[in-house]
Amino acid sequence: MNDFVNWKIGGEAGYGILSVGILFGKFCTRNGLYAFYSSEFPSLVRGGHNTVQLMAKKNPVLSQHSEINLLIALNKETIEKHLHELSPDAAIIYDSKEFDLKGIKLKKSLVLIDIPLTEIAEKHGKKIMRNTVALGASISLLELEFNELEGLIKEAFSGKKDALIPINIAAAKEGFNFIKNRNIKFNYKLKAQKKKNNIFINANDAFSFGAVKSGLKFVAEYPMTPSSSILSFMAANELNYDIVVKQTEDEIAAINMIIGGAFAGARSLTATSGGGFSLMVEGLGLAGMTETPIVVVESQRPGPSTGLPTMTEQGDLSFVLTASQGEFPRLIMAPGDVQEAFETGLYSFNYAEKYQLPVIVLLDKYVSEGNTTTKMFDSNKFKIERGKLLSKAPKNYLRYAFTKDGVSPRVLPGTLGTVYKANGDEHTEKGVSDEEEANRIEMMNKRMRKLEYLKKEIPEPKLYGDKNAKTTLICWGSTKGIALEAIEELKKHKIKANLLHYNFIFPFKEKTLLKLLKKSKKVLLVENNKTAQLGKLIAEETGIKIKNKFLKYTGRQFYPQEIVKKVRSLK
């Protein structure tokens, strides 16, 4: 008997696939279990093939997994497409009144469960409620209690659609009972655990909570998958926290508005994906030149151009490292999971304001929309730090004064006793445009000096696992959880491996890396892109080229099992 399940539901867009996945994840979380959600869907509002995968077990789940144990097929395509992902003893829940299994080669060991999903759904309401029936059936098959589901359905529909509550509960219950009365042999069971103070959340929301907690006041954003839920989160909560949220005419407006907002003194945020970030690039340089503290979230999806708009990739690191003409300091963060995304939200504005520079936060579809069970966020240690922000202007105030650390004291427009110009042209300490060589050198040095101090303040990449292991994985951003699960699984194959994960990418920290490279015999770079972009940065910063690379650019993140296989094949 296995005490986990990797559950998958598939069907057309518009069938409520994504929402039932979230509901199941919350259900597991409320039962003291851990869940990890990942979805795949085409760029369509209706139609096309949608799936949600949810790994659930009693210990923390850090990534998606490849082998499916329970498949809910709302159409025939789901079985055809995902048959090869099933474990030999997997169960398939389907409705023979909707489609037959003719022409599909099914292993004898599979458990076929034929439920009249449509009939039950229509008996209580509409066909669209098949997802709820299937969820009821799933939890029954896993031998979990029904109770928590009732509460969740109530919460999901309360207020707006109260009439849907009883019919959905009834439909779920009938799906639940259908299985319960049949004594089906299934090798995967979940047992409710002691209640924990856990939440089920994705990185977009986690980052947003962190940003709000840190005193965010102004958001300007143009919607773009997979960053759009940051805009809707902020809009939904704007009156709770007195934040002004502006949907702009384009991404150019978005970044320039937050530059204006940050100049005027509010913690200001924008979020986008690679395409929108391309439009923001000139504004990014303006923030660099005027030393305006802004935070830009770039949730990556595969390019170039529109690329695979609803899929995932880590393809924009090289781009954001040098985006915009000229040279100016910037901080690039790439949180690896929802806890780190929350921390990034919390601290990014401190960094932006202390060093008066743009902060770029790299997420991707996999974490932006990948809900995970995690412990309740803790911000007790957090303190707002606004750096050299003065409430009164000193005598002979100079906005761009030369200082040891490159950071000049800042006053906000409206401050009595002085005035100044923020200037996108090269300028003097006062902010006056100036093209003299001597001033140019001083100003460039002053701005770039901030990087040296920032580099000292940010943490080294984190090393996970045995520090003396002979095999080392190196990755950044959202690949973290997958690599961590791979390390665990490698133990079963008697391979000791550790992981060096870059959460803060630039300015680049090399100390831990260099130490590690001396010890490890086998080093594998794992990146969700084509050209090993972190690898290129490592080579640029240290002169070291990492030979072994495991790269995936299919529009999907890795599975731990793929990494395990790759590590085992290393000579």
Add this chain to the structure above:
Amino acid sequence: MTKQKLECFHTKENPTWCPGCGNHLILSALKKALTKMDLDPTQVVVVSGIGCSSGLPHWIETYGFHSIHGRAVPVATGVKLVNHDLNVFVVSGDGDGYGIGLNHLIHAMRRNLDITYLGHDNQIYGLTLGQTSPTSERGAKTVSTPHGSIETPINPLALGLASGATFIARGYAGKTAHLADLIVKGTEHKGFALIDIFQPCVTLNKVNTFEFFNKRVYELTEHNPADFNNAFSKSFEWGEKIPIGLFYQTKRDTYSEDLPQLKETPLVKQKINNVDISSVLEKYK
């Protein structure tokens, strides 16, 4: 309260515009208007983009933001949303505001933020030395249209009317007292004030000169600014007689007034410590 003197707005640095450029006169009208309204220089922010006119913030002793080409409006929007106590001005040329930045201008007008927009309109690209502009007349010979422009020019006033601007006026650099008066009215107006300003370029535009405008412009006197339709037809009057003055004015809540978040105090003055996220986080359990 001490009365502001005109000299308060003078900077140590001198403008680098060509001698005789219309921008000198617009700067002078703006300073006069600020003085007349008794505005404290520290409570004024002048935001500009790129182009000859966009150097202006450097030569007026207020807070300023010299941004990038076409983006003065979004920068100013951010400033105003974060601190609506400030008096925010946008200074933009015809290329900057009606060309590369036009998208932002249209949206700013429909939003009705309380911003005063000065569109320095010389119907030519100055800083890049004489290319055609969105307001160049059909047939205008420039370095990029040596055979004459074959495009119909943008009509900023008609565009303002169509986009929901609540204050639409046209001034002329050659009539600084009249222009200063328009700037005062536009600033005192609650909402987005679009002031298009004829600003002869003495170096590169040999057609739309001071002489050209002196002969043609006349001040609107009989016109009722509440009359939208008449304002629209007046905005197309061009040729021997060209009207200047207030074309249209109407009342509508400003963007900031419609935001409950800004009811009590500007964003920048709100406390940001001790934000409690715990109750919303409960929903994720």
